[in-house]
Amino acid sequence: MSEFEKLRVVTWYEFMKHIxxxxxxxxxxxxxxxxxxxxxxxxxxxxxYPDNVMAMAAMLTVGPSLATIxxxxxxxxxxxxxxESKTGFILFTNPVRRITLITxxxxxxxxxVILLVIFGYVITAxxxxxxxxxxxxxxxxxxxxxxxxxxxxxxxxxxxxSISKGSMGATVITLVFIMVISGxxxxxxxxxxxxxxxxxxxxxxxxxLVYGGMELFMEGMIPAGGMSMIPFEFKTPAxxxxxxxxxxxxxxxxxxxxxxxxxxxxx
Amino acid sequence: MSESIIIExxxxxxxxxxxxxxxxxxxxxxxxxxxxxxxxxxxxxxLKILCGLIRASSGTAHIDGVxxxxxxxxxxxxxxxxxxxxxxxxxxxxxxxxxxxxxIRGMKGxxxxxxxxxxxxxxRLEEWGRVRIxxxxxxxxxxxxxxxxxxxxxxxxxxxxxxxxxxPRGVVEFRAIIEEVGKEKTVFFAxxxxxxxxxxCNQVAIIDHGKLLAYDSVxxxxxxxxxxxQAYLELTGGTFxxx
Numbered sequence: 001m002s003e004f005e006k007l008r009v010v011t012w013y014e015f016m017k018h019i020x021x022x023x024x025x026x027x028x029x030x031x032x033x034x035x036x037x038x039x040x041x042x043x044x045x046x047x048x049y050p051d052n053v054m055a056m057a058a059m060l061t062v063g064p065s066l067a068t069i070x071x072x073x074x075x076x077x078x079x080x081x082x083x084e085s086k087t088g089f090i091l092f093t094n095p096v097r098r099i100t101l102i103t104x105x106x107x108x109x110x111x112x113v114i115l116l117v118i119f120g121y122v123i124t125a126x127x128x129x130x131x132x133x134x135x136x137x138x139x140x141x142x143x144x145x146x147x148x149x150x151x152x153x154x155x156x157x158x159x160x161x162s163i164s165k166g167s168m169g170a171t172v173i174t175l176v177f178i179m180v181i182s183g184x185x186x187x188x189x190x191x192x193x194x195x196x197x198x199x200x201x202x203x204x205x206x207x208x209l210v211y212g213g214m215e216l217f218m219e220g221m222i223p224a225g226g227m228s229m230i231p232f233e234f235k236t237p238a239x240x241x242x243x244x245x246x247x248x249x250x251x252x253x254x255x256x257x258x259x260x261x262x263x264x265x266x267x
Numbered sequence: 268m269s270e271s272i273i274i275e276x277x278x279x280x281x282x283x284x285x286x287x288x289x290x291x292x293x294x295x296x297x298x299x300x301x302x303x304x305x306x307x308x309x310x311x312x313x314l315k316i317l318c319g320l321i322r323a324s325s326g327t328a329h330i331d332g333v334x335x336x337x338x339x340x341x342x343x344x345x346x347x348x349x350x351x352x353x354x355x356x357x358x359x360x361x362x363x364x365x366x367x368x369x370x371i372r373g374m375k376g377x378x379x380x381x382x383x384x385x386x387x388x389x390x391r392l393e394e395w396g397r398v399r400i401x402x403x404x405x406x407x408x409x410x411x412x413x414x415x416x417x418x419x420x421x422x423x424x425x426x427x428x429x430x431x432x433x434x435p436r437g438v439v440e441f442r443a444i445i446e447e448v449g450k451e452k453t454v455f456f457a458x459x460x461x462x463x464x465x466x467x468c469n470q471v472a473i474i475d476h477g478k479l480l481a482y483d484s485v486x487x488x489x490x491x492x493x494x495x496x497q498a499y500l501e502l503t504g505g506t507f508x509x510x
Contacts, residue, residue: 001373009370013359020358086354090415093318095344096371265321267281267312 010104
């Protein structure tokens with residue numbers, strides 16, 4: 001039996017895990033509630049929806065948050081869980097390369113996160129169609145960047161999962177790294193007018209930036225002339241830079257997680 | 268007759284702790300050998316090295332002539348294992364678990380389905396075949412552990428305390444199964460239960476502090492020390508509490 005066939009089997013059974021877990025459906029439910037909240041609160045608080053469909057599309061973009069939450073909750077236990085719950089004693093004693101097992105887990109987590117992201121984009125597209133009668137073509141670009149971001153967050157999660165003793169530790173470390181540490185560094189660099197495209201959380205921001213940059217997004221939120229109140233100037237880097245950065249995170253962290261997992265012993 | 272398991276100068280350090288100290292052991296094909304020793308003697312470490320779960324600091328381990336460290340997949344294809352209390356994915360049923368493990372071992376189709384049915388019946392889990400494992404007791408997981416170890420009909424069985432967590436009836440049934448399948452397989456069996464070892468194994472290896480203290484037939488050890496229990500106590504220099 002080829003390693004590729006084994007990979008197919010591992011991916012399918014790992015995907016089954018995500019499908020059977022409640023967390024997938026909880027995240028889907030929360031996504032739905034978040035999107036509905038935006039659709040209800042905007043006209044209530046601002047009297048109307050933004051005039052620009054691009055600004056509205058940016059506001060409805062929940063893909064990066066979904067990708068982060070999905071990746072962390074689906075993949076946090078992918079490697080650490082095998083060691084913590086000792087299921088590895090059954091799995092790792094089969095004639096399958098550790099690389100195949102970890103890659104199968106990665107692909108299954110990708111599939112589950114893609115499901116979440118598609119769900120978020122379908123809601124956004126339907127909402128925009130209902131309100132504006134159109135869907136901006138930039139949504140495809142945003143979707144592609146969101147998938148890239150999901151892949152990079154998954155790789156980072158796999159990396160932390162490969163070095164953590166427990167699933168909870170891996171999940172918390174990844175969330176803190178992406179949402180707190182990366183977020184803070186990104187904000188500081190942005191305010192200082194320094195390049196910030198290489199920060200992972202900035203990759204998530206790029207998913208909405210394709211609709212027209214930070215200025216458009218802020219104008220959708222702040223009353224006319226309000227942008228002058230912001231004490232610093234937004235400089236949006238080229239989208240390609242974010243894509244390169246996310247690809248880097250995705251490849252490097254995944255390869256590292258494979259290397260560490262191969263060497264890790266189950267004592 | 269060839270040797271199924273060859274362990275040569277196996278040494279394992281956990282940090283500064285020496286778990287195995289140049290352990291050497293050769294197990295003939297179709298021989299059933301019990302690995303005895305007090306807690307921390309190095310039994311589980313030996314089995315985990317044979318299963319490719321941990322690496323030896325030095326020395327080699329071969330299964331059916333295949334070096335476990337150099338060709339782990341090839342070596343693992345020849346063994347069925349139970350290491351510690353087996354844990355399974357709680358979201359799967361026993362049938363799905365065995366289907367998964369069988370498929371990654373290259374089994375498929377009706378042959379796999381038939382074999383799954385056979386091993387589930389063998390370990391008496393027929394009524395639980397389609398129930399998710401999250402509802403299983405420790406003893407039931409142990410039964411499923413034996414089922415997955417036998418699924419691909421391996422020539423070598425490596426079992427670490429397989430009777431752990433079973434009720435008295437389960438222990439008796441378990442011993443009978445291993446005794447039966449052991450007639451045509453090499454069984455390498457770590458246990459604290461001397462009666463279990465004498466029932467299943469014809470050879471015994473006693474280790475302590477990672478060193479091999481004795482390796483002989485049960486009959487020979489009983490003749491030399493009056494009983495296996497006495498042999499164990501004298502060789503490990505312990506008291507009954509250490510057993």
